[in-house]
Amino acid sequence: MAGNLKLGLRENWKQFTILVTVNALVGGMIGMERSIFPQFAESGFGISSKTAILSFITAFGITKAIANYFTGRLANKFGRKTLLLFGWLIAIPIPFILIYAPNWNWVIFANVLLGVSQGLTWSSTVVMKIDLVGEKNRGFAMGLNEFAGYFAVGIVAFLTGFIAETYGITPCPFYIGVFISIVGFLVTAFWVKDTRIFVHKESKIDNTTELDNVFLETTFKNKTLSSVTQAGLVNNLNDGMIWGLLPIVLLSLNYNNENIGIITAIYPTVWGIGQLFTGKMSDNYSKKAMLFWGMFLQGLAILLIPFSSEFYVLVSISAILGLGTALVYPTFLSTIAEATSPKQRAESIGSFRLWRDLGYAFGALISGITADLFGIDYAIFLIGGLTLTSSLIIKFRMPEQIRNNVLK
Template structure:
């Protein structure tokens, strides 16, 4: 039944959409809490020097988030988006307390397993709910706003945690941010967010996209559009996992303090976040294939410059270009997946994409950690840069020109 409450569109549903944007900012803030300080936390609190061991927290986070993404996609239609979002927030609340009272590195690993599950449930739910609300016309803009909110919050909280760590110490004060973020996110979801499954049924009445025979296989391998987007998503987070883990270590080796590390590491997700306000709408108008190709290529080139930079302004510029490249691809990934799938299959296809995309965190951390320990950090960075450029070529070769 069609009522005023089930009209698709950004304008028609702006109140609920705005609430979900704010919720996703809190979701991103939980990641930002760790973004700057965990490598230094590992060395100062637990005496861990191995790059692979330090990056183990990203491996734990990436694997659990990836698996949770997949099941969130599958369970969203069955149990409701809001219920999964609430469960994600409940799991987030203990995380900062575990980090504050951590007695060994295993506590940090456990906290990041919880963080991965929480992020999979919360971020995936907000993505799917926004796509449900807006319909086809504003899908890219919706994803741009969603990812802007999340990654601007990552950058902001990454900066704040670095500043607090510099002024008051690496623990416990930076983790107090996480306590406030998780409680506010839970309360906002509980009292103000409404489930969006009814909008899926509304859109399905007018949708003409062909059904996928096997959502997992089509998204991963068979469908040229979906599989090209999926591999690029994996590589995007593969290089993000390397940046997350190794960039602070590179900056420490160059004798940067916590505050300046916080600024440089925050520029990347902040440009990424703000850029999506523009690139999200661009993906509704311009070629998605071209945006994905140039975005991945720009990321790869920026990464290759990191080993040759030492000055603050050089590293800040690299961080900005890396953020711009990521901004070109991130909302485009999701709008491309949404356009190529039916409304009822969309949540599961996005879940499959996000499974592979966030496995990139773990794969990137493993590859870059082992390479850094065996050959040095610069070799690890160059390897990841080359892999990213190869991914852009796969987009150019495999993704159909006239499909999007």
């Protein structure tokens, strides 16, 4: 059967489409919490401390990061589909825990499960799509993958905000999660096929130098991989801050749940739709330039938030933040895929996603503590400054040439 396999998006469009659908469902599970959680914490559990409210993002970020790493390490051993299916199985009880949680510790536990689930499911779909398409349209494939996931985040964030405004903060918004998790599990079980066999085929024609230590090279040593990794961490660090603090800022400006849902949804929606274009751009244009300008735009947008209160200004800032994130997100993954050999790709992506999603935890902790001690504006300025610094690291550390080739 291996001899009949062909790498490519067009050649494997049916399985690719199923995986895009699955990743949209994966993103929807995040969107369920995106616009309503700070208010859910205050109204349901009486929690007003920014650090305490953001503790759910910290729990989510740490567990997702660890799950990402082990998904990368175990993908070749147990198979991508097995890990994907297990991730969906873990997701099913999450909305029920949120609906019936007697105290905030149960909410934290639900987000621990969500982190594990997201790490297993999202990492698996990323690696499977890269397996299928080969080298030619890798950036476009990652753009489609991340578009599906983050467009779904935005849509479900808007829906939960609308439902919360109409029917209350709980339980109705969480019914969306019940539907998503069950459908995701069933689609994976019946229609997704494992892709390890495609890795064997690509390995025969690839001449990329293998890394001595995938984790250390991805984290520190390799200038390309480590530059991408630090930017990924800072990207999710600022996303963790936006996730936790932006709804609180909007509440302080007396916006209702529906308008908070719109403003918070614009960012991941533009992020999602933009990746349809930026993913393909990363196949044809300088990845380094895209990463620099993406991080720069993010930092600029974040620094404008404390100076803004008008609805359409905040919508515009949310859109600029989404555009900046769209420039970098598929480019992160396509850059790592190009810089690593097929045999080591899953582990390198897992290492990158470990650090990237630890950014959620760092962002929630840093911004929560800073907001409690000095005020929300100072937390936003700090995160914006770190994001601009990350863009400069890309500019001055990352080389233009990504791939290191050797003769086999």
